[in-house]
Amino acid sequence: MTTFQEARAFLLENRTDYVHAVARFRWPEHQPFNWALDWFDADLARDPQSRDRLALWIVEATGEEEKLTFAELSARSNQTANFLRGLGLRRGDALLLLLGNVVPLWETMLAAMKLGVVVIPASTLLTPDELQDRLDRGRVRAVVAAADQLAKFDGLASDGVLRIAVGAKRNGWIAHDGKEAAASTFAPDGVTQSSDPMLLYFTSGTTAKPKLVLHDHRSYPVGHLSTMYWIGLQPGDIHLNISSPGWAKHAWSCFFAPWNAGATVFVFNQPRFDAKNLLATLVRCRVTTLCAPPTVWRFLIQEKLADYKVALREVCGAGEPLNPEVIEQVQAAWGLTIRDGYGQTETTALAGNSPGQPIKPGSMGRPLPGFRVIVADADGNPAKEGEVTLPLGAARPAGLMCGYQIEGGRLSGTDGAIYRSGDVVFVDDDGYLTFVGRADDVFKSSDYRISPFELESILLEHDLVAEAAVVPSPDALRLAVPKAYALLVAGAEPSRDTALSIFRHVQARLAPFKRIRRLELVTELPKTISGKIRRVQLRRLEQEDDRASPLRGAEFREEEFPELKEGAAG
Secondary structure: OOOOHHHHHHHHHOOHHHHHHHHHOOOOOOOOOOHHHHHHHHHOOOOOOOOOOEEEEEEEEOOOOOEEEEHHHEEEHHHHHHHHHHOOOOOOEEEEOOOOOOOHHHHHHHHHHHHHHHHEOOOOOOOHHHHHHHHHHHOEEEEEHHHHHHHHHOOOOOOOEEEEEEEEOOOOEEHHHHHHHOOOOOOOOOOOOOOOOEEEEEOOOOOOEEEEEEEEEEOOOOOOOOHHHHOOOOOOOEEEOOOOOHHHHHHHHHHHHHHOOOOOEEEOOOOOOHHHHHHHHHHHHHEEEEEEEEHHHHHHHHHHHHHHOOOEEEEEOOOOOOHHHHHHHHHHHHHHEEEEOOOOOOEOOEEEEOOOOOOOOOOEEOOOOOOOOOOEOOOEEEEEEEEEEOHHHHHOOOOEEOOEEEHHEEEEOOOOOOEEEEEEEOOOOOOOOOEEEEEOOEEOOOOOEEEEEEEHHHHOOOOOOEEEEEEEEEOOOOEEEEEEEEEEOOOOOOOHHHHHHHHHHHHHHHHHHHHHOOEEEEEOOOEEOHHHHHHHHHHHHHHHHHOOOOOEEEEHHHHEEEEEEHOOOO
């Protein structure tokens, strides 16, 4: 029987031997397993070689720092677990986590895992309506929220929900610092099965509301051994991943992957992104591994990278395809090649360019150890271009979700012979995958996954909008921004005032990263014979910047409306 520790050791030993790693790697079998207790506490926090190593290092833009060793963080998460249990939280309860990059985020994540409490990570950019949806559909028992988030809950229906405030004292909220009085040793109330639920992510999909992605104590903790392998993490590394809490990539590379390796999670908090300050911090703190979305890389190459004598060994990109120019400039300045990887909220890293392997421009690499990727056509047959699918049954990878949680707690999406990712790729003769697009029209903007259907549903709530289609529109920094083609109701004028009214409507209902940035008021939308909107045709209009098409109308951009400036950052 392969243990977690054995699987980890094998991947570390074969970090640059891709062929051998793929051929011989085996996932740990299903067995009782609690990553926070059986790995973080039992190994990292107790082993003399790692217990006094930094587990978490947070640097503020002001220069202030917080540092915690594995042993210290183990004790503090024990206090948090005892505190939460004292408030009545029990195994299977759901906890909504609404924090920025502050120490209590990591304490609470570990504490919840020790208790068997299911964590629902949430972005601090969410609106009250979006939070209400998570409270309702996530069946939330407790909320842990930052001081600047508390007001969002005023007026929300949350009877019976424990409200815990971090960094503030407010009526109706329990102060998080009450955990300081709790014991620093923890005794679990029972055995954790690897199949017990652990994380519930709300992610954009093809439905009007976000889908609920359920992970257990195996899929993300064990599954992220593949992410550790792709990034090339080693014990003692100082790893910086640039992503926001609440998103799966934060759990990927600010939690599981680095701590699977025994590396330090390094965080640099900036109220506003500053490339020069980030680069100076990389140098000063001797960061060894960096993973950043393409948006960040595009900012970085605008600086004189060669002037910054970094200690970096591994540099990675994820979320969107990287521009070859970006890769070339980083290579020229630092002698390092940015390695792309691929995965979803539903999975861990399932393909990537791992250390020491040949890289093909534009490719996101090959299937990682433990993942058998089948590129399949609509009928499920192998194809050169098709959807990324994963076999289920005996060949099911550990790093795949339990499924999409639907009404009554039932699961979907992983109940057939294969899991369909919805991502279309091309596979070459050497097994390298190149991303083509989303089968369901979901796209990325600044590394955030955007669901056109979700945005279209909001647009249709406006009295003057009869039909709408949302597509990505090319953008120099964000790669793409959401653009809406809107057909107005009879009698409505395609005027500036109409556009302003629609922008205001969207801004009030959507988090900043989801907002419509461009709006085109048109007289018709392209449709199939069956009446479905042909978004692919609108995508082509944007990609080709075709202004002569009869489908064109009056275009408006968010930045043209100074009236929207207040509250429009993001």
